Amino acid sequence: MSNKEWPLFEVFIRSKQGLNHKHVGSLRAADPDMAIENARDVYTRRSEGVSIWVVESKLITASDPKEADSLFEPADSKVYRHPTFYDVPDGISHM
Amino acid sequence: MTDFSGLLKRLTLLFVRKVVHLYKSFSSMKEMDIAELERRFQEKIDKEIKIEPNDWMPEQYRKTLIRQISQHAHSEIVGMLPEGNWITRAPNLRRKAVLLAKVQDEAGHGLYLYSAAETLGADREQTIDDLHSGKAKYSSIFNYPTMTWADMGTIGWLVDGAAIMNQVPLCRCSYGPYARAMVRVCKEESFHQRQGFEIVSKLANGSPEQKAMAQDSLNRWWWPALMMFGPNDDHSPNSALSMKWKIKRSTNDELRQQFVDITVKQAEMIGLTIPDKDLKWNEERQSYDFGEINWEEFNQVISGNGPCNKERVDARRNAKENGAWVREAAMAHAEKRRSRKERA
Ligand SMILES: [Fe+2]
Ligand SMILES: [Fe+2]
Numbered sequence: 348m349s350n351k352e353w354p355l356f357e358v359f360i361r362s363k364q365g366l367n368h369k370h371v372g373s374l375r376a377a378d379p380d381m382a383i384e385n386a387r388d389v390y391t392r393r394s395e396g397v398s399i400w401v402v403e404s405k406l407i408t409a410s411d412p413k414e415a416d417s418l419f420e421p422a423d424s425k426v427y428r429h430p431t432f433y434d435v436p437d438g439i440s441h442m
Numbered sequence: 443m444t445d446f447s448g449l450l451k452r453l454t455l456l457f458v459r460k461v462v463h464l465y466k467s468f469s470s471m472k473e474m475d476i477a478e479l480e481r482r483f484q485e486k487i488d489k490e491i492k493i494e495p496n497d498w499m500p501e502q503y504r505k506t507l508i509r510q511i512s513q514h515a516h517s518e519i520v521g522m523l524p525e526g527n528w529i530t531r532a533p534n535l536r537r538k539a540v541l542l543a544k545v546q547d548e549a550g551h552g553l554y555l556y557s558a559a560e561t562l563g564a565d566r567e568q569t570i571d572d573l574h575s576g577k578a579k580y581s582s583i584f585n586y587p588t589m590t591w592a593d594m595g596t597i598g599w600l601v602d603g604a605a606i607m608n609q610v611p612l613c614r615c616s617y618g619p620y621a622r623a624m625v626r627v628c629k630e631e632s633f634h635q636r637q638g639f640e641i642v643s644k645l646a647n648g649s650p651e652q653k654a655m656a657q658d659s660l661n662r663w664w665w666p667a668l669m670m671f672g673p674n675d676d677h678s679p680n681s682a683l684s685m686k687w688k689i690k691r692s693t694n695d696e697l698r699q700q701f702v703d704i705t706v707k708q709a710e711m712i713g714l715t716i717p718d719k720d721l722k723w724n725e726e727r728q729s730y731d732f733g734e735i736n737w738e739e740f741n742q743v744i745s746g747n748g749p750c751n752k753e754r755v756d757a758r759r760n761a762k763e764n765g766a767w768v769r770e771a772a773m774a775h776a777e778k779r780r781s782r783k784e785r786a
């Protein structure tokens with residue numbers, strides 16, 4: 348018996364209009380159309396969604412958690428990007 | 443001209459910095475031994491920082507999780523069988539629709555969990571084959587037969603009730619994908635328990651025959667339900683490590699006691715009797731004392747000798763083998779459509 352497994356898809360659901368799609372999990376399906384149908388049955392049985400994205404898991408490039416420190420270092424050292432870095436004199440409002 | 447050479451200088455400097463940085467992080471990686479990685483891992487756990495799929499984790503943590511999550515997945519899937527047995531014989535359309543929805547949920551639970559196991563590098567096909575070969579275990583409760591309609595009620599009430607008790611603390615498990623799957627599962631389980639309790643209480647308040655049927659069902663499922671929490675704490679060798687790694691948050695005996703305390707009151711409410719002559723309220727502990735579980739029976743069922751073990755595994759194996767052509771056809775169809783699209 349040939350055991351060619353169906354590819355793995357990652358599933359993203361928009362729970363309601365105005366919100367972005369959010370990763371909810373994964374599933375296997377023969378093709379993207381079937382992945383959408385399976386995602387409906389698996390992840391939206393109680394009206395958790397109004398829109399579904401599926402993407403084959405192997406197509407996702409992820410950052411390496413081991414490199415997280417150096418990857419995000421530029422953000423750590425720039426406190427002046429935050430409004431709290433600045434002193435606002437007393438009496439100044441709406442800023 | 444001068445601007446340009448300045449830019450070049452800056453670029454060179456940047457490049458050199460990058461190389462130095464890369465070299466540093468590489469050599470520090472090599473120097474960082476397993477003990478240090480383990481220390482950092484435990485530190486994260488202690489700070490309640492979740493572990494995600496690509497993070498470093500001790501091999502034993504990975505193994506423990508793969509075993510636990512896949513056993514859990516198998517339990518959800520095998521658990522569909524005893525209830526599936528009654529779908530065509532549900533007493534009316536409402537009960538049938540509810541039971542169908544419940545069994546479909548269990549299939550979903552199995553899928554969330556198989557997916558969570560895959561994030562740890564478990565091979566889906568292999569995981570399922572391990573169930574079929576008898577290498578992997580699943581909850582012992584599903585090796586008991588469902589003989590009457592009352593069993594549909596008792597399973598929802600006691601078995602899903604015990605599952606909820608086990609699963610609620612798992613929503614805070616240290617491994618992200620497992621915890622997230624458990625949140626989804628727990629949301630769905632409470633309907634399972636309520637529909638079961640509804641069936642049992644309806645029967646318990648019905649004709650004398652119906653009440654007897656409910657009592658008989660409780661008599662058969664009570665002890666197996668208590669076994670669902672696993673061996674006593676002093677016979678549960680993996681527990682300490684699982685607690686340290688926050689895979690588990692409560693011990694088997696704690697959860698079992700919680701279950702007894704809650705369920706005894708529910709049984710009283712609907713006029714059924716818990717089949718345990720040693721069951722007694724303990725004023726001092728503010729908890730029920732209860733009788734000794736038949737661990738010999740538990741061990742027999744776990745090791746394959748329960749009333750329905752063979753039937754359950756055979757059913758799963760047949761489903762896989764007889765469905766192989768469907769999966770192959772779906773793949774062939776998908777490929778055909780893909781190549782047709784490419785040509786168009
Ligand atoms: Fe479930
Ligand atoms: Fe469950």
Ligand SMILES: [Fe+2]
Nearest residue numbers: 548602631634
């Ligand atoms: Fe359930």
